[in-house]
Amino acid sequence: MIFRADTDKGMIFFSSYLILTILCVLVSTTAGAEHLHGPAFTSPDHIAPVPEGWANRPLKRNQADINADLVVSLGQQSWPILHEIIVEYARVKKLNIVVKQGTCGITAGRLLKKSVDVGAYCCPPGENDRLPGVEFHSLGISPIALIVHPDNPLTGVSTAQAREIFQGQISRWKELKSHQKGLPHRLIQPVARLHCKIRPGHWRLLLDNEDLFSPRLFEVGVIPDMISQVARNTGAIGMEVPSMMEYHRAKGEVRMLKIDGHDPRDMDYVRSGGYPLYRTYHLTTWKQDSRANRLARELVSWLQSHIEKIHQDISFVPPSELKAAGWKFRGDELIGEPSGSDFDKH
Known part of the structure; x- marks a missing residue:
């Protein structure tokens, strides 16, 4: 069905097809937003192809x-x-x-x-x-902890906020919808080590692939650089497991955030499967x-x-x-x- 209206600026056509297309795009976008993360595991039934013999x-x-x-x-x-x-x-x-x-x-x-x-x-x-x-x-x-500079007053984020931060949709700490006061207005600097891109789990539990990350992402290649980059920048946020933070503590001091109200050191919660990153x-x-x-x-x-x-x-x-x-x-x-x-x- 097509609706037509005459205006002094010309003819405008509104079609039900166009409306349906817009609705489909909106539904697709919503569904995509719910599946930004990648797979947690691969099937053990799969056997990789190898040369004959x-x-x-x-x-x-x-x-x-x-x-x-x-x-x-x-x-x-x-x-x-x-x-x-x-x-x-x-x-x-x-x-x-x-x-x-x-x-x-x-x-x-x-x-x-x-x-x-x-x-x-x-x-x-x-x-x-x-x-x-x-x-x-x-x-x-x-558990993979989200880590920030010790001077950052933030204590925690939701999983959804973490994804928005690393996507670049939230670019300043003040933009976080939080009951916490005193968050700085400065730019957020996301830091990530996007290793093992073809393997499931790890950072892909946050965002499935590198194309989903912010154009402003600061990418590091080794764990010591992750720690040092966050330790030297009050606006930075990165991710690493607690044992590596301890092992590389000479690279600087960082602090772990809670995710969805849960501390990454709460091993009972990690054990339950509720903690989103591991x-x-x-x-x-x-x-x-x-x-x-x-x-x-x-x-x-x-x-x-x-x-x-x-x-x-x-x-x-x-x-x-x-x-x-x-x-x-x-x-x-x-x-x-x-x-x-x-x-x-x-």
Whole structure:
């Protein structure tokens, strides 16, 4: 149906089709706003494609590691937590364990080359990480805190406000709808480390991809720079887990915000699945039976037991507590939140 009106400025046509189109756009925009976050996990049923014959190839260590009993690849998050205790484990067990630094991406490359026995991830595995013959063993989860300069009087934000801040929709602290007084008028400087873009979880639980972040985002590549950038700028807001804030405290002082009224150090709430942002930690082993793989599984099992003992010191929720709270596991791998194993949920 078309409505027509004559005016001195010409003919104006209003069509029901146009009205319907506008309504569809509005509905689509609203729906999109509710799904700004990315997936929390990938399906453990997925197997990454590999070249023909790859699955049957033996491990081939680099020449420098040829005499090692085990080669372990750690990342930015796992190195500070695991490196020293792996070295001590090797001393006690009289093993030659080579521990290499890297990132999740570097670990993935080493596993694809079959040059390491154990790999560490600070995120849930992405689809391409699920190589044939690779098993994932979860160490636990840790809350990702929103962090600000100590002089910022703000104490907390909602999840929705956090998304608006990092999108750039809220650009000044004064614009926050908060009962709190004394918020500065200055510009907000969002800071993020957009690592592991192809993997689920971590910062993608806030905003799914880099295109959703503010054009004013200050992007850093390493954890120490995240801490130092927020510590030196009273208008900054970033995100990091508590253990890394402690490990890199020499880079400056920062303060954690509550999200939806909950402190990230409230581990009971994190355990319940209610806290919106968290990081998962995994180690990998190979399924094939060999002396090295048996040693690798023994090491991973020992590390899991060690994390169970020290989890409070490093702000972890370990696998035993996650299982008791209803988080979903398949074998040794965490695959879903307490409400279900819907891999696209969060």
